[in-house]
Amino acid sequence: MTQGFFSEVAARIPFGGLGSRDPLTYKVYQPDRLVLGKRMEDHLRIAVCMWHSFASAGEDMFGSGTFDRPWLESGLDPLAAGRAKLDAAFEFFDKLGVPYFCFHDRDIAPEGRNFAETKAHLEAMVDYAGERMAQTGVKLLWGTANLFGHPRFAAGAATNPDPEVFAYAAAQVKLVLDATKRLDGANYVLWGGREGYDTLLNTDLAREETQLARFLSLVAEHKHRIGFKGLLLIEPKPHEPTKHQYDHDAAIVHGFLVRHGLEDEFRLNIEANHATLSGHSFHHEIAYAVANGMLGSIDANRGDYQNGWDTDQFPNSVDELALAMYELLQGGGLTSGGFNFDAKLRRQSVARTDLFHAHIGGIDTLAQALLVAADMVELGTLKRLREERYAGWAGELGTAILSGGVTLEELERRLAKGKIDPKPVSGGQELLENLVNQQIWAADRRPASGKSAD
Ligand code: XLS
Ligand code: NI
Ligand code: NI
Numbered sequence: 001m002t003q004g005f006f007s008e009v010a011a012r013i014p015f016g017g018l019g020s021r022d023p024l025t026y027k028v029y030q031p032d033r034l035v036l037g038k039r040m041e042d043h044l045r046i047a048v049c050m051w052h053s054f055a056s057a058g059e060d061m062f063g064s065g066t067f068d069r070p071w072l073e074s075g076l077d078p079l080a081a082g083r084a085k086l087d088a089a090f091e092f093f094d095k096l097g098v099p100y101f102c103f104h105d106r107d108i109a110p111e112g113r114n115f116a117e118t119k120a121h122l123e124a125m126v127d128y129a130g131e132r133m134a135q136t137g138v139k140l141l142w143g144t145a146n147l148f149g150h151p152r153f154a155a156g157a158a159t160n161p162d163p164e165v166f167a168y169a170a171a172q173v174k175l176v177l178d179a180t181k182r183l184d185g186a187n188y189v190l191w192g193g194r195e196g197y198d199t200l201l202n203t204d205l206a207r208e209e210t211q212l213a214r215f216l217s218l219v220a221e222h223k224h225r226i227g228f229k230g231l232l233l234i235e236p237k238p239h240e241p242t243k244h245q246y247d248h249d250a251a252i253v254h255g256f257l258v259r260h261g262l263e264d265e266f267r268l269n270i271e272a273n274h275a276t277l278s279g280h281s282f283h284h285e286i287a288y289a290v291a292n293g294m295l296g297s298i299d300a301n302r303g304d305y306q307n308g309w310d311t312d313q314f315p316n317s318v319d320e321l322a323l324a325m326y327e328l329l330q331g332g333g334l335t336s337g338g339f340n341f342d343a344k345l346r347r348q349s350v351a352r353t354d355l356f357h358a359h360i361g362g363i364d365t366l367a368q369a370l371l372v373a374a375d376m377v378e379l380g381t382l383k384r385l386r387e388e389r390y391a392g393w394a395g396e397l398g399t400a401i402l403s404g405g406v407t408l409e410e411l412e413r414r415l416a417k418g419k420i421d422p423k424p425v426s427g428g429q430e431l432l433e434n435l436v437n438q439q440i441w442a443a444d445r446r447p448a449s450g451k452s453a454d
Pocket of ligand 3: 342
């Protein structure tokens with residue numbers, strides 16, 4: 001194991017259990033522990049993101065960076081700095097013991113003076129990342145192109161009024177999709193950071209929708225052309241940086257894809273904080289994606305209930321995550337997706353070990369939520385009560401309605417004969433909430449060692 005930037009952490013973070021007082025141990029997460037017959041690591045497929053953790057020094061709009069990230073200092077040779085960044089990142093992934101990472105092209109390779117130089121930078125850094133991946137065994141959950149940072153994308157990428165910007169963005173996605181395939185990435189993500197508008201006064205909504213659909217078709221076509229086997233994922237977000245983003249939430253993206261015949265080509269990358277920004281819960285967004293066969297992957301983080309922006313904090317609420325995790329398990333769990341920590345340290349968390357504390361806490365929260373959700377699945381109470389609620393639909397009337405076997409006239413006739421006389425039934429919300437809490441409290445008392453695959 002390389003000793004370098006994170007020398008305060010000597011070896012891989014071990015499992016310590018709930019009784020451990022050492023903050024640099026996992027309290028719940030055990031990669032090999034079997035949950036519903038599957039290893040915890042394979043359920044969660046955890047990834048660390050390059051951007052918040054290694055490509056940002058903690059700047060905000062009122063102040064400069066506070067973090068100790070020497071490779072971001074000015075005046076360095078860009079490729080040497082890029083290698084130092086990847087060295088530190090892979091040392092971190094390895095010590096944390098996670099299977100995956102995620103990156104944007106601009107997180108690992110700086111923009112050059114022209115497109116050819118930018119491409120050469122990317123290729124050099126992708127090769128270097130490939131070496132580090134082979135050395136550590138850390139894999140790529142997804143790659144993505146940054147189509148929002150450079151000033152050329154101020155008015156959008158695919159939805160830009162200038163077709164030359166569309167062309168630039170398309171070429172950039174081609175390079176990153178090729179790179180993701182080369183690194184054997186499991187998925188490719190598109191987050192349309194500036195695909196939206198700041199004012200309707202200068203915006204042609206219909207035209208921009210057509211452009212976005214065309215762009216996505218080109219991406220899907222290229223995926224098949226190069227034989228990339230991973231999923232293409234769209235990450236919904238309602239706003240920020242634009243006032244309104246077209247990929248507003250799961251249902252809106254789904255509707256857009258269906259409108260353009262693209263629903264078989266794309267799945268969703270659901271982010272917890274984006275869900276809450278769109279006025280939904282994370283639970284809702286996961287449930288929607290699962291119900292419509294659209295779930296791809298997850299960006300794990302949390303917002304702040306007092307703030308109206310993407311605060312990207314590390315998840316720490318088992319109560320909230322357990323419900324989303326329950327829907328996920330009911331839907332069969334993740335396939336090629338995973339839980340990527342799209343989360344950042346607070347600006348005052350300047351110690352190198354803070355990055356460990358943040359991820360350890362987030363991973364343990366996910367692991368505990370998984371245990372709670374698995375208990376809810378095993379017990380089956382919620383599922384049974386939900387099924388009972390709709391039981392009438394399996395009867396003669398329900399089947400006749402759904403199969404198209406009755407008209408409004410026929411239904412009126414049946415009412416007139418006095419055959420139908422529905423009575424209100426309890427929705428049982430408080431009972432269900434109590435059942436969920438019982439599972440959360442019971443899971444807290446589980447033996448920390450648990451069952452293991454080995
Ligand atoms: C920003 C998004 C971004 C995507 C990747 O809010 O979450 O980080 O995940 O471009
Ligand atoms: Ni986000
Ligand atoms: Ni994200």
